[in-house]
């Protein structure tokens with residue numbers, strides 16, 4: 001909120017950078033925006049006036065909403081005023097001086113927004129379930145926010161990232177959240193198209209355009225009119241097709257093969273690649289002009305190994321999803337599996353995680369999925385000198401339980417008595433350490449029920 005002219009200039013610069021901007025001219029307007037907005041807010045307050053009444057109002061508003069991270073924008077002369085300096089120091093995430101540097105403003109706003117997320121009562125202010133995506137880590141929260149922002153505009157988007165990180169899912173989510181959501185969403189894998197058919201697949205053909213073209217065919221671009229076209233593995237598109245695609249992106253017209261008549265098409269193009277297009281440009285296999293045309297907005301989903309905190313959530317999500325498809329006695333993952341999943345490097349990212357969970361659900365003949373069901377190597381015992389106190393405790397606990405179970409012929413009740421813990425605690429510890437027990441040795445295990 002703040003001074004009209006500066007406010008509108010800043011709002012325009014931020015809107016251009018795809019921020020969702022609301023402009024409040026005074027404290028009342030700011031309050032009503034805050035009350036009405038259910039999602040996290042990050043705010044800029046323009047302090048153009050050192051009037052103590054105004055400063056008090058501003059302080060009152062800030063006091064009422066400590067969850068909002070605020071950036072101050074001030075005229076350098078206002079910084080001479082002790083009260084302004086104190087207010088900024090006590091209540092603001094950072095400050096910027098006029099004239100505003102829009103790049104710096106954006107960076108600080110990003111950082112302030114992340115801070116807002118941390119203090120948000122809801123861990124997911126941007127609803128991942130609306131996007132069909134799982135994962136609550138800060139990096140995914142930031143991705144969801146970008147998807148919502150990018151969905152509102154109509155520019156091309158380039159989604160880059162490793163295989164299996166969710167590039168196609170992101171394209172789908174952008175479409176579903178965009179004004180084009182009622183139009184078609186079509187995806188095509190540029191690497192999977194036979195070279196002789198690409199032109200016709202993308203742009204269509206007229207009857208008789210080539211041997212075998214018995215009738216007119218609309219290409220996928222034309223069939224996507226009013227919707228979103230997702231070009232997967234764009235790096236594999238042959239150079240001549242890159243020229244045609246660039247022409248289409250520049251004037252929104254297509255020529256069907258065998259026709260000189262141009263057809264106007266309204267399509268938003270999203271493209272994805274797992275290869276480095278900049279390197280491809282250097283090698284002469286990708287056109288630089290097409291790269292710049294596609295790369296208006298870029299999104300890069302992180303590899304799974306860079307957001308390990310999401311692994312358990314995603315594994316449980318798919319476990320529940322597949323459990324409803326097929327009756328199974330498996331109840332979840334044991335602690336060792338969860339630990340190993342967290343440690344695995346996931347070269348195939350989420351696709352690999354889904355496949356391992358599905359495989360484990362088939363392979364598992366116990367109540368809880370073990371590392372071998374997932375095809376993951378069991379943890380090596382840490383070598384001498386590398387054991388932390390916690391690991392040493394774990395190892396001692398594990399070996400005491402194993403020994404007691406063996407002594408008591410796997411009768412959990414007897415072992416629990418011997419170890420002086422409740423049966424429920426012993427079951428929990430058995431699961432935690434991934435200790436194998438022969439099936440049927442304990443009545444509870446044989447029935448597969450929770451103790």
Ligand SMILES: Nc1ncnc2c1ncn2[C@@H]1O[C@H](COP(=O)(O)OP(=O)(O)OP(=O)(O)O)[C@@H](O)[C@H]1O
Nearest residue numbers: 133134135162163164165166167168169274350351
């Ligand atoms: N955040 C996510 N939440 C839930 N499922 C996801 C998520 N990201 C990806 N997936 C699932 O993982 C699988 C792989 O995703 P997707 O095909 O979108 O990856 P990709 O990056 O396009 O892979 P490729 O480069 O190999 O084409 C799909 O089954 C997808 O539904």
